[in-house]
Amino acid sequence: MSETYEFVQWFRNSAPYINAFRGRTFVLAFGGECVLEASFANLIHDIALLHSLGVRLVLVHGARPQIDQQLKLHGIESQYHKGLRITDATALSCVKHAVGAVRVEIEALLTMGLSNSPMAGARLRVASGNFVTAKPMGVYDGIDYCHTGEVRRVDANGINTLLDQGSIVLLSPLGYSPTGEVFNLRAEDVAVGTAKALKAAKLIYLTDHSELLDPSGRLVHEMIVSEAERYLQSASGLSEATQRNLRDAIGLCRNGVERIHFVPRQVDGAVLQELFTRDGIGTLISANRFEGTRAAQIEDVGGILELIAPFERDGTMVRRSRELLEMEIDRFTVVERDGMIIGCAALYPYAQTEFAELACLAIHPDYRGAGRGDALLDYIEQQAVYQGIRRLFVLTTRTAHWFIERGFTESELAALPVEKQKLYNYQRKSKIFIKTLS
Numbered sequence: 001m002s003e004t005y006e007f008v009q010w011f012r013n014s015a016p017y018i019n020a021f022r023g024r025t026f027v028l029a030f031g032g033e034c035v036l037e038a039s040f041a042n043l044i045h046d047i048a049l050l051h052s053l054g055v056r057l058v059l060v061h062g063a064r065p066q067i068d069q070q071l072k073l074h075g076i077e078s079q080y081h082k083g084l085r086i087t088d089a090t091a092l093s094c095v096k097h098a099v100g101a102v103r104v105e106i107e108a109l110l111t112m113g114l115s116n117s118p119m120a121g122a123r124l125r126v127a128s129g130n131f132v133t134a135k136p137m138g139v140y141d142g143i144d145y146c147h148t149g150e151v152r153r154v155d156a157n158g159i160n161t162l163l164d165q166g167s168i169v170l171l172s173p174l175g176y177s178p179t180g181e182v183f184n185l186r187a188e189d190v191a192v193g194t195a196k197a198l199k200a201a202k203l204i205y206l207t208d209h210s211e212l213l214d215p216s217g218r219l220v221h222e223m224i225v226s227e228a229e230r231y232l233q234s235a236s237g238l239s240e241a242t243q244r245n246l247r248d249a250i251g252l253c254r255n256g257v258e259r260i261h262f263v264p265r266q267v268d269g270a271v272l273q274e275l276f277t278r279d280g281i282g283t284l285i286s287a288n289r290f291e292g293t294r295a296a297q298i299e300d301v302g303g304i305l306e307l308i309a310p311f312e313r314d315g316t317m318v319r320r321s322r323e324l325l326e327m328e329i330d331r332f333t334v335v336e337r338d339g340m341i342i343g344c345a346a347l348y349p350y351a352q353t354e355f356a357e358l359a360c361l362a363i364h365p366d367y368r369g370a371g372r373g374d375a376l377l378d379y380i381e382q383q384a385v386y387q388g389i390r391r392l393f394v395l396t397t398r399t400a401h402w403f404i405e406r407g408f409t410e411s412e413l414a415a416l417p418v419e420k421q422k423l424y425n426y427q428r429k430s431k432i433f434i435k436t437l438s
Contacts, residue, residue: 014276016339021275022054024201025163029191031062034206034265035102043206044109046271047168048124056163058194060171062187063095063102070094083240084137087147087184095147095184099172103128106170125167131155132190134175134183149175149183151193159198192248199256203249204274206265211235211242212283222284225253246285253287260285278338293379296332296344301325303341304332308362316398317360318428332360333383335376342367345380350417354390357420361394377406385437392437393420395430408433 028047034040051057067085068078071094079086087095110126133153137145152175159169171194173187188205195203212220212231223231232238232246249260263270263282273281284290296304301322311317325332328346335343342364349356358380363373384392393416394403404410411434413421424430 010277013278017276018053020339021050021201023056025056025058025198026050026202026204027058027060027191027195027198027200028204028206028271029060029062029187030206030265031187031208032065032067032098032102033062033208035061035063035105036065039268041109042268043265043271044106044112046269047110049272050275051124051168058159058163058169058171058198058200059106060173060187060191060194061102061106062173063099066098066102067091067095070098081141081143081145084145084186085148085184086143086145089147092147092182092184096174096182099174103170103172110168110170125165126170127162127167128170128172129158130176131158131169131171132175132185132193134177134185136177136181136183147181147183149177149185151175151185151189152177154190154193154197156197159194188245188248192252195252195257195260196255201257202259202261203252203257204261204263204271205245206270207262207282208265210262210264210283211238212246212262220283221279222286222290224289225250225285225287228285249285253285258287259290278340291335291337291342293333293335293343293376296329296334298326298329300332300334300336300341301329304334304344307341307344307364308360310365311362317362318425320360333376333380335363335372337367340364343372343376345376347380347384349384349387349389350419353417354388355417355420356384356387356389356392358392358394373402374406381435381437390437391434393432393434395424395432397428397430400431400433403433403435406435408435 030043034043047057047059071078071091074090074094076090076094079091085091107126107128110124131154132151133155134149135152137148137150139145162169171190173185173190175183175185175190177183191203191205194200210219214220220231228246228250232243232250245262252260261274261280261282261284263274267273267281270281304325305322308317308320312319331346331348333345333347334341343362345361346359347356348359361373361376363376381392393411394408396403400410411432413424413432415434416432
């Protein structure tokens with residue numbers, strides 16, 4: 001029963017994401033290592049699920065281990081310089097063979113529709129093509145990269161036409177020149193160029209492991225562009241690949257791509273966990289923070305009621321009707337995280353006095369312990385000072401110490417404005433705390 005309840009709750013909580021993602025374009029990039037693993041079939045199932053929910057998908061696959069295997073079979077040693085493969089004419093033949101084999105395998109798995117499997121009835125259409133125009137890398141540090149190339153242009157119109165027709169577009173790490181040459185490309189560069197050309201809503205990288213850690217060694221779950229820039233400058237020991245990916249993410253955010261996700265590929269269902277849970281499982285780089293504090297709007301009434309309902313049930317807060325909340329919504333400030341109200345507080349100034357009441361301060365249980373309550377209180381205090389308020393008071397039955405620790409002092413009823421004294425509920429016996437604002 002508990003598992004069923006958890007599933008139902010998760011499914012309900014995923015509804016806002018399903019609605020938000022429908023019709024949006026996502027670019028999903030994964031390396032050839034993913035294709036070699038037995039769990040790759042599960043990723044294909046997740047891709048089919050996203051497609052069935054109306055997400056427009058562009059898949060970009062890599063093939064490095066497959067290329068290395070082909071070179072080894074032909075007795076050719078792999079050559080790299082600064083993390084990039086040097087692709088001479090002999091190596092290019094192996095690259096084309098390996099990339100073609102990987103693409104065919106992915107197409108076959110996406111076509112599968114066996115009964116009693118997650119792909120049953122999927123009937124996916126997969127389209128590939130010469131959508132990427134490339135140019136040669138040329139010579140760097142005295143090294144001729146030969147047939148290793150750079151993305152020059154991505155045919156956004158061609159890709160969008162196929163997406164509009166309901167196809168999944170599959171791109172390989174190959175590019176073509178107007179003179180008919182073939183170039184070996186980094187899959188990450190193809191993904192970046194495609195996301196930028198399409199103005200995709202998301203670029204999702206499946207990574208081997210993340211080096212994006214905080215000083216305590218914990219995964220950094222989210223960064224806005226300015227934070228990512230500081231991280232790139234200050235973090236030591238980052239691999240060249242991670243630095244490049246982080247720079248790419250910063251550049252994409254500045255060129256219309258809303259969010260870039262780095263997701264661990266070893267976790268089964270990692271893409272679904274990242275997209276359909278509020279905090280995800282990887283690292284998100286975004287142009288703007290997807291959590292913010294702002295003035296409440298009438299559309300927030302339902303979210304506020306849902307947030308404060310548990311506190312009303314246990315008697316921590318006085319019950320508020322929807323009608324009252326709608327009338328007083330301009331008094332409220334909310335903390336919103338990716339469309340969900342996770343915090344709220346209300347400020348009630350008293351006319352002809354320097355007093356205001358702080359009321360209905362609440363933080364969702366899942367988001368406590370990270371300083372959000374303090375941040376919300378600071379925000380309210382700043383708003384109060386801006387309105388000419390010099391003294392803030394709060395009535396509480398259960399959270400006295402929290403307010404004391406933040407500079408509030410216990411006071412008597414007589415210290416409050418006369419209007420509030422008349423409304424005091426003697427049955428609740430709330431304690432009164434006052435703070436003088438600087």
